[in-house]
Amino acid sequence: MQELGRLEDLPADYRAALTRQNLVPLWPNLRAVLPPGKPRPKTRATYWSYATLRPLLLKAGELTPIEKAERRVLVLANPGHGLENMQASAAMYLGMQLLLPGEWAPAHRHTPNAVRMVVEGEGAWTTVNGEQCPMSRGDLILTPTGLWHEHGHDGNAPVVWLDVLDLPLVYYMEASYHVDGERQSVKPGRGDRTYARGGVVPTTVFQRNSSPYPMLRYPWVEARTALETLAADQPDLTAVQVTYVNPETGGDVQNILGYYALMLRPGQTLRLPARSPAAVFHLIEGGVEVGIEGERFVLAEADTCCAPGYTTVSLRNRSADTPAFLFIADEAPLHRKLGVFESRD
Numbered sequence: 045m046q047e048l049g050r051l052e053d054l055p056a057d058y059r060a061a062l063t064r065q066n067l068v069p070l071w072p073n074l075r076a077v078l079p080p081g082k083p084r085p086k087t088r089a090t091y092w093s094y095a096t097l098r099p100l101l102l103k104a105g106e107l108t109p110i111e112k113a114e115r116r117v118l119v120l121a122n123p124g125h126g127l128e129n130m131q132a133s134a135a136m137y138l139g140m141q142l143l144l145p146g147e148w149a150p151a152h153r154h155t156p157n158a159v160r161m162v163v164e165g166e167g168a169w170t171t172v173n174g175e176q177c178p179m180s181r182g183d184l185i186l187t188p189t190g191l192w193h194e195h196g197h198d199g200n201a202p203v204v205w206l207d208v209l210d211l212p213l214v215y216y217m218e219a220s221y222h223v224d225g226e227r228q229s230v231k232p233g234r235g236d237r238t239y240a241r242g243g244v245v246p247t248t249v250f251q252r253n254s255s256p257y258p259m260l261r262y263p264w265v266e267a268r269t270a271l272e273t274l275a276a277d278q279p280d281l282t283a284v285q286v287t288y289v290n291p292e293t294g295g296d297v298q299n300i301l302g303y304y305a306l307m308l309r310p311g312q313t314l315r316l317p318a319r320s321p322a323a324v325f326h327l328i329e330g331g332v333e334v335g336i337e338g339e340r341f342v343l344a345e346a347d348t349c350c351a352p353g354y355t356t357v358s359l360r361n362r363s364a365d366t367p368a369f370l371f372i373a374d375e376a377p378l379h380r381k382l383g384v385f386e387s388r389d
């Protein structure tokens with residue numbers, strides 16, 4: 045590959061003249077922005093242990109009242125992006141959020157899309173545009189762009205959930221902001237009940253529901269049952285995986301990030317191709333070893349790790365007797381919409 049001219053090869057007075065006019069020579073930077081063959085991601089393979097972060101999160105509950113935090117979150121930050129930038133990957137933000145019994149995280153709405161994956165505890169709820177969604181371990185709750193949401197907790201033990209947002213991307217686009225609101229009144233009707241049966245959707249006088257987010261809560265009991273049924277029905281199937289979709293359109297539940305649940309059969313090793321989007325793996329049940337290029341992470345329940353794009357990932361169920369269940373988030377809807385999606389074997 046041809047070596048290109050460096051900035052220091054140019055005369056100092058010429059460089060100064062360029063700078064005064066807000067001009068920059070491309071060739072010293074060309075290889076950095078267009079590297080050969082594959083990108084050079086800042087995103088590093090990174091692992092967060094729940095057992096290690098949990099006491100720190102509970103300590104935050106003692107140190108900072110909810111009124112002083114609004115959202116009491118420890119961000120799972122990727123050191124490759126600089127911890128202060130609070131990014132898991134180019135487009136993904138991850139946070140572990142704590143809500144204590146009786147607390148209320150006030151209503152707001154914002155441009156970034158969010159989902160919650162419930163990690164621990166019972167009795168909390170998220171109200172989204174008036175629909176009150178109960179939160180149990182493994183449930184996926186959507187709070188899409190522009191929709192009012194608030195969190196409350198009527199149980200008697202701490203509740204923790206994993207927040208996944210497209211905040212880094214929306215912030216990068218200079219489109220990130222929030223609006224505070226009043227406590228919402230709860231409306232009747234819940235999407236998780238309306239769409240609880242596959243293959244049929246509500247149709248009022250032949251009219252389909254045109255809401256972009258008809259279903260806001262995806263109960264873990266349903267996703268887990270779907271995976272177990274799929275595994276039993278197709279014993280030769282390599283990857284027992286489901287995608288969280290909009291039940292009206294079959295499309296991804298949100299515009300930017302994609303969400304999936306995966307079951308590893310007892311003893312199974314699954315190799316995922318090198319896909320262009322970065323991905324996050326959160327273990328719901330079991331024990332899984334994750335290989336991301338040269339890195340090896342052993343995930344216990346509620347542990348999380350992230351893999352940069354263009355990287356093969358291997359997932360190994362460490363148990364020979366029981367299945368393992370993973371929640372996965374990735375940037376695939378974004379890559380597909382932008383026309384840059386790739387999958388390399």
Ligand SMILES: [Fe+2]
Nearest residue numbers: 152154158193
């Ligand atoms: Fe929010």
